[in-house]
Amino acid sequence: MGIDTLIDSFLSYLEVxxxxxxxxxxxxxRDISRFAGYLEDKQIHDLNSIDYRTVLDFLSYLRTRGLGxxxxxxxxxxxxxxxxxxxLEKIVSKDPVFLIRSPKVQKKIPEVxxxxxxxxxxxxxxESTAEGIRDRAMLEVLYAxxxxxxxxxxxxxxxxxxxxxxxxxxxxxxxxxxxxxxxKAKEKLRQYxxxxxxxxxxxxxxxxxxxxxxxxxxxxxxxxxxxxxYVVKAGISKNISPHTLRHSFATHLxxxxxxxRTIQLMLGHSDISTTQIYTHIERERLKEIHKKFHPxx
Numbered sequence: 001m002g003i004d005t006l007i008d009s010f011l012s013y014l015e016v017x018x019x020x021x022x023x024x025x026x027x028x029x030r031d032i033s034r035f036a037g038y039l040e041d042k043q044i045h046d047l048n049s050i051d052y053r054t055v056l057d058f059l060s061y062l063r064t065r066g067l068g069x070x071x072x073x074x075x076x077x078x079x080x081x082x083x084x085x086x087x088l089e090k091i092v093s094k095d096p097v098f099l100i101r102s103p104k105v106q107k108k109i110p111e112v113x114x115x116x117x118x119x120x121x122x123x124x125x126x127e128s129t130a131e132g133i134r135d136r137a138m139l140e141v142l143y144a145x146x147x148x149x150x151x152x153x154x155x156x157x158x159x160x161x162x163x164x165x166x167x168x169x170x171x172x173x174x175x176x177x178x179x180x181x182x183x184k185a186k187e188k189l190r191q192y193x194x195x196x197x198x199x200x201x202x203x204x205x206x207x208x209x210x211x212x213x214x215x216x217x218x219x220x221x222x223x224x225x226x227x228x229x230y231v232v233k234a235g236i237s238k239n240i241s242p243h244t245l246r247h248s249f250a251t252h253l254x255x256x257x258x259x260x261r262t263i264q265l266m267l268g269h270s271d272i273s274t275t276q277i278y279t280h281i282e283r284e285r286l287k288e289i290h291k292k293f294h295p296x297x
Contacts, residue, residue, distance in 0.1 A: 003036050003047070010085045019174050023150060031078035034062075047086065051096045055079060059103075069103040076102050110247040110277070111239050118143055118248055124230045131213060133196035135226055137188040138210055139245065141167070144185035146249035146267050149242040153218045155209040162186050171268035179266050250278045 011029055014020045020028075038058050044050065058079075059072055067075070080097040087095055113121065122139050126132035142152055151169050159168045165186060166178045181189075197211060204215035212218050224242050231240045238244075250263050264275040 003039070006047075006086065006091065007032050007036060007082075009089070010082055013085055014081075021150070021172050021174075024172065027074070028078045028081065031075045032082050034075070035079055035082070047092050048094070050092075052099050055096050055100055073102045076100065111241070111244060112251045113236070113238065113240075113244060113248045115252060117234070117236055117238075118245070118252075121230060121234045121236065124233045127191075130196040130199040133188075133192050134200065134210060135230070137185075137192035137196075138223065139227075139230070140185040140188045141181065142245040143249055144182045145169070145179040146246045146253075146263075147179060148246060148268075149220050149223055151268075153208075153210060153220055153223060156207045157209055158207075160189060160209060162189060169268065172270075175268065175270075177265065177268050247278075250275070254278050 007029070010032065011025055014028055015022070015025050035058060038061060039045075039050075039054075042054075044054065055076075059076065062072060062075060076097070080095075080100075083092065083095050083097050086092040122136065122143065125135040125139070127136055138152060141147070141155075142149070145167055147167070147169050148171070151171060154170065155167065160181075161167070165182075166180050169177050169179055171177060200211050200213055201215045206215060206217065208217040210218050212222065220242065227240070227242065246267070250267060253263050253266075254260070260272060260275050260279070263278065264272050267275060269275045
């Protein structure tokens, strides 16, 4: 069986059996395809002949091409999972990745907005237009719930319960969670659903909550372009990413006294260690305040 066929089977396994999201599966596909290309260049056709030195040489090759520790660690995870699958299917008899440790990756503290900056950003959309009303509703929902942009654009009409004040979110691996939404987000959603969405649809129908002016579902890339435009208009000079409102949501909850376990549940993190990055953000903020205001700093 050729390696391309094996890769296809592996990707199907990740999607169907492991229940990974499309974006995660695509990430695995990029990494394993790169590994397959490397094997082809080295004329390595027997997967059973691959040992840990082959994998280390591959990682060294990637390092010479400019990949950092974070990308190398992710690639190693992909190769590790690929060989676990090959062992499961009895395609290979040994795991060449077993003894290889992942490169140490320094946890990067994400950029967050202050509460004042969030207020400014959310006030930028022009609510005299259908798109502006939609954009304000999207930003309010993101900040009110902390959901991922990929989760936002996949929300359907029946995902929102405005009476009870929650949204049903399907996260990584198709896991479902309920996240509460605040009064401001509910107000802007009602405005969007009543006036803006019908105007954008123009007699078309869609099951998705947020639609483009062509009546189709918004994409992550489309939302990111919209957000970047509003960041510029708001005069915010920070390095903003599509996750910035998610990070800000979690950080502000922590600042106001919410416990990590609650924040973990709302963010949909499977491991609380992922959520703990926000305690580092809070510590850094406190250090900055101390340095700025303490007379002996």
